[in-house]
Amino acid sequence: xxxxxxxxxxxxxxxxxxxxxxxxxxxxxxxxxxxxxxxxxxxxxxxxxxxxxxxxxxxxxxxxxxxxxxxxxxxxxxxxxxxxxxxxxxxxxxxxxxxxxxxxxxxxxxxxxxxxxxxxxxxxxxxxxxxxxxxxxxxxxxxxxxxxxxxxxxxxxxxxxxxxxxxxxxxxxxxxxxxxxxxxxxxxxxxxxxxxxxxxxxxxxxxxxxxxxxxxxxxxxxxxxxxxxxxxxxxxxxxxxxxxxxxxxxxxxxxxxxxxxxxxxxxxxxxxxxxxxxxxxxxxxxxxxxxxxxxxxxxxxxxxxxxxxxxxxxxxxxxxxxxxxxxxxxxxxxxxxxxxxxxxxxxxxxxxxxxxxxxxxxxxxxxxxxxxxxxxxxxxxxxxxxxxxxxxxxxxxxxxxxxxxxxxxxxxxxxxxxxxxxxxxxxxxxxxxxxxxxxxxxxxxxxxxxxxxxxxxxxxxxxxxxxxxxxxxxxxx
Amino acid sequence: xxxxxxxxxxxxxxxxxxxxxxxxxxxxxxxxxxxxxxxxxxxxxxxxxxxxxxxxxxxxxxxxxxxxxxxxxxxxxxxxxxxxxxxxxxxxxxxxxxxxxxxxxxxxxxxxxxxxxxxxxxxxxxxxxxxxxxxxxxxxxxxxxxxxxxxxxxxxxxxxxxxxxxxxxxxxxxxxxxxxxxxxxxxxxxxxxxxxxxxxxxxxxxxxxxxxxxxxxxxxxxxxxxxxxxxxxxxxxxxxxxxxxxxxxxxxxxxxxxxxxxxxxxxxxxxxxxxxxxxxxxxxxxxxxxxxxxxxxxxxxxxxxxxxxxxxxxxxxxxxxxxxxxxxxxxxxxxxxxxxxxxxxxxxxxxxxxxxxxxxxxxxxxxxxxxxxxxxxxxxxxxxxxxxxxxxxxxxxxxxx
Numbered sequence: 047x048x049x050x051x052x053x054x055x056x057x058x059x060x061x062x063x064x065x066x067x068x069x070x071x072x073x074x075x076x077x078x079x080x081x082x083x084x085x086x087x088x089x090x091x092x093x094x095x096x097x098x099x100x101x102x103x104x105x106x107x108x109x110x111x112x113x114x115x116x117x118x119x120x121x122x123x124x125x126x127x128x129x130x131x132x133x134x135x136x137x138x139x140x141x142x143x144x145x146x147x148x149x150x151x152x153x154x155x156x157x158x159x160x161x162x163x164x165x166x167x168x169x170x171x172x173x174x175x176x177x178x179x180x181x182x183x184x185x186x187x188x189x190x191x192x193x194x195x196x197x198x199x200x201x202x203x204x205x206x207x208x209x210x211x212x213x214x215x216x217x218x219x220x221x222x223x224x225x226x227x228x229x230x231x232x233x234x235x236x237x238x239x240x241x242x243x244x245x246x247x248x249x250x251x252x253x254x255x256x257x258x259x260x261x262x263x264x265x266x267x268x269x270x271x272x273x274x275x276x277x278x279x280x281x282x283x284x285x286x287x288x289x290x291x292x293x294x295x296x297x298x299x300x301x302x303x304x305x306x307x308x309x310x311x312x313x314x315x316x317x318x319x320x321x322x323x324x325x326x327x328x329x330x331x332x333x334x335x336x337x338x339x340x341x342x343x344x345x346x347x348x349x350x351x352x353x354x355x356x357x358x359x360x361x362x363x364x365x366x367x368x369x370x371x372x373x374x375x376x377x378x379x380x381x382x383x384x385x386x387x388x389x390x391x392x393x394x395x396x397x398x399x400x401x402x403x404x405x406x407x408x409x410x411x412x413x414x415x416x417x418x419x420x421x422x423x424x425x426x427x428x429x430x431x432x433x434x435x436x437x438x439x440x441x442x443x444x445x446x447x448x449x450x451x452x453x454x455x456x457x458x459x460x461x462x463x464x465x466x467x468x469x470x471x472x473x474x475x476x477x478x479x480x481x482x483x484x485x486x487x488x489x490x491x492x493x494x495x496x497x498x499x500x501x502x503x504x505x506x507x508x509x510x511x512x513x514x515x516x517x518x519x520x521x522x523x
Numbered sequence: 524x525x526x527x528x529x530x531x532x533x534x535x536x537x538x539x540x541x542x543x544x545x546x547x548x549x550x551x552x553x554x555x556x557x558x559x560x561x562x563x564x565x566x567x568x569x570x571x572x573x574x575x576x577x578x579x580x581x582x583x584x585x586x587x588x589x590x591x592x593x594x595x596x597x598x599x600x601x602x603x604x605x606x607x608x609x610x611x612x613x614x615x616x617x618x619x620x621x622x623x624x625x626x627x628x629x630x631x632x633x634x635x636x637x638x639x640x641x642x643x644x645x646x647x648x649x650x651x652x653x654x655x656x657x658x659x660x661x662x663x664x665x666x667x668x669x670x671x672x673x674x675x676x677x678x679x680x681x682x683x684x685x686x687x688x689x690x691x692x693x694x695x696x697x698x699x700x701x702x703x704x705x706x707x708x709x710x711x712x713x714x715x716x717x718x719x720x721x722x723x724x725x726x727x728x729x730x731x732x733x734x735x736x737x738x739x740x741x742x743x744x745x746x747x748x749x750x751x752x753x754x755x756x757x758x759x760x761x762x763x764x765x766x767x768x769x770x771x772x773x774x775x776x777x778x779x780x781x782x783x784x785x786x787x788x789x790x791x792x793x794x795x796x797x798x799x800x801x802x803x804x805x806x807x808x809x810x811x812x813x814x815x816x817x818x819x820x821x822x823x824x825x826x827x828x829x830x831x832x833x834x835x836x837x838x839x840x841x842x843x844x845x846x847x848x849x850x851x852x853x854x855x856x857x858x859x860x861x862x863x864x865x866x867x868x869x870x871x872x873x874x875x876x877x878x879x880x881x882x883x884x885x886x887x888x889x890x891x892x893x894x895x896x897x898x899x900x901x902x903x904x905x906x907x908x909x910x911x912x913x914x915x916x917x918x919x920x921x922x923x924x
Contacts, residue, residue, distance in 0.1 A: 442611030471577040488818035489579030490609030
């Protein structure tokens with residue numbers, strides 16, 4: 047007998063899992079003219095939920111199972127590093143609404159451990175096996191932990207990825223720590239630092255690169271971010287890494303050693319070093335998968351180690367790597383950790399699962415993200431990280447409101463707006479059409495003369511694409 | 524290729540077509556972008572209008588147009604309001620207003636709006652007939668905008684006349700009409716003088732309302748000049764009610780023509796929000812917006828030259844069959860409803876949340892109080908404006924009260 051089953055539901059009646067028909071070992075090839083009877087989605091977060099909705103919306107009436115490693119029904123992660131930390135949003139309210147009646151079987155709090163493609167089954171941590179005709183892999187990512195397990199276990203060291211993470215950190219911040227250390231100046235680090243400042247807490251960001259957000263936006267735009275953060279009272283330690291987290295004899299965090307030889311006191315440290323893809327359960331399969339993610343084609347179909355399509359396995363969300371036609375330089379694959387991509391890719395994967403191949407849709411959505419921090423609304427479209435140059439095309443309020451475009455080899459590849467989201471649809475079109483760079487914008491609030499600057503993306507030690515992949519340990523200088 | 528369509532815009536402007544300009548819009552849409560033989564550029568399809576609204580090459584500062592008429596309009600204005608401005612100054616001016624137009628302030632008006640709506644219907648309780656415009660749709664938003672700005676409600680008869688005369692000057696082609704322009708100028712001068720006096724009072728003695736709050740800001744770095752505040756306050760006063768009058772009246776007219784939806788609203792008040800959005804698509808209060816080009820812009824096979832007078836036909840885009848299923852059908856349950864009723868881009872209607880709140884409250888009160896209103900004249904008489912379009916009167920009979 048399987049162990050106790052920890053099943054949770056969103057708002058639906060719990061449907062007990064029916065006794066399985068005898069499974070069909072070595073099942074025959076998938077016949078794409080027959081609709082699948084059993085679809086399993088591994089990953090019960092944004093992509094998994096939106097895929098499930100799309101399947102039902104497009105008429106799938108068979109067995110639908112969602113498997114998730116967390117005990118909660120799907121919830122929205124963006125508020126976890128923002129409103130939830132500041133106490134402006136109760137974490138219960140991050141639960142995602144379902145736009146469709148799902149009639150799904152939920153297996154929550156049950157990580158998938160192995161995938162058996164021959165027998166078409168997912169093996170769970172509790173030993174249970176779940177059979178499928180079609181599988182959607184949407185296992186996403188997890189927070190990259192602090193590399194030293196002993197230091198990571200100190201009281202006062204936090205990550206921000208899950209509901210539980212955010213709850214614990216929010217409670218600690220509400221207890222008004224004396225000094226918060228943010229390890230890593232990417233989006234999560236900066237958003238958390240912003241919340242801390244709003245709470246009136248002392249904050250230091252330690253960032254390896256020359257500016258905050260340099261990995262996502264380049265150091266030229268990052269410089270503007272840095273100035274803005276300093277005026278909001280953030281202490282920035284740039285070009286620096288944390289080498290050691292220090293604890294008291296009773297294992298409470300009390301400070302950190304930095305790579306420049308200095309030390310700082312801190313009673314809270316927030317580890318914001320990016321994410322690791324949840325692919326370990328797939329490593330024993332013949333799929334094309336590694337720490338960069340699981341490869342799929344533009345139709346969201348998984349690719350095996352021979353480069354062949356696996357007909358009944360689809361991929362969506364943060365775990366996917368796929369060839370985006372706009373950014374397919376050097377046969378490289380795109381992987382993005384964006385909310386909008388998870389939604390769009392899930393819908394495309396679900397559609398293609400239920401469609402004959404001549405009705406497949408391509409997943410060609412432009413990458414796009416947003417962030418809120420220090421009173422700034424930052425929005426981006428396209429892929430800044432491949433750019434060589436950046437050009438500010440519109441600005442007002444000094445530089446508190448501006449739009450910039452990114453160029454690579456004479457083509458526009460991305461744009462970012464600060465407090466100017468209304469401008470972005472125009473630039474979306476420029477990126478979509480790979481317009482010449484620098485583009486002739488002719489805006490009333492544009493510069494007299496187009497003066498592109500180096501975008502300032504790190505040449506080494508960082509990935510060329512924003513795969514979120516960092517070297518597996520924090521680099522020691 | 525540039526297509527020349529002879530004066531379709533003039534047909535839209537012609538009062539004979541005021542009640543139903545939609546067949547002309549359909550003819551316009553045959554060519555998404557075209558230039559008339561009078562040199563005006565017409566954009567009438569949804570995707571192209573949206574692209575123009577979001578494109579920084581399309582300017583709202585008509586003094587940059589090569590059209591003499593456009594320049595004339597701007598010459599006569601001492602200080603343009605921010606709807607006729609480009610960034611960066613536009614952004615700053617608009618921000619001064621937006622900073623005061625907070626969700627709390629708008630939502631805080633709800634009880635007052637509901638009270639005024641109820642009082643207006645109480646005042647005409649025993650009548651067998653009602654003019655939805657004069658008795659209800661006009662006084663409601665006027666009272667609300669006066670409250671919001673801190674303009675004394677009892678001054679309404681004063682500024683009413685000036686506003687009507689000002690609006691005459693907004694009609695395309697009026698710039699050449701000396702007599703009209705003289706009237707417009709005189710009305711504008713008087714309105715500015717009136718507003719100056721009010722601003723001076725509020726400067727000395729802070730009072731309720733947005734004008735006073737802008738004069739006495741809590742820690743904002745740079746203040747508007749008196750002239751800028753004057754222009755902005757007049758803009759808000761006018762834009763804050765003229766369009767809402769038409770939105771309420773257009774809503775009611777549409778419901779009177781579709782009694783089944785009126786009945787539905789009475790039974791199911793919760794549909795009101797989506798219903799108002801559908802009116803904003805189907806019978807929007809603003810039919811077209813003006814722009815000029817800061818550079819040559821190729822669009823839909825037409826090259827619009829720099830400085831061209833451009834007309835964005837919002838109401839035509841709202842009926843574009845390439846964008847909306849069955850666009851000529853009024854469907855309060857329509858889900859896919861990203862209409863152009865409030866414009867778009869950086870000039871998106873500042874007062875949209877207030878207009879929604881007022882119109883929803885107005886329709887709910889009308890539906891609650893008037894069991895079976897019958898439209899007495901269809902089509903009703905319309906106001907002169909082709910862009911700010913709406914009934915001048917909307918007479919209904921109320922037999923069943």
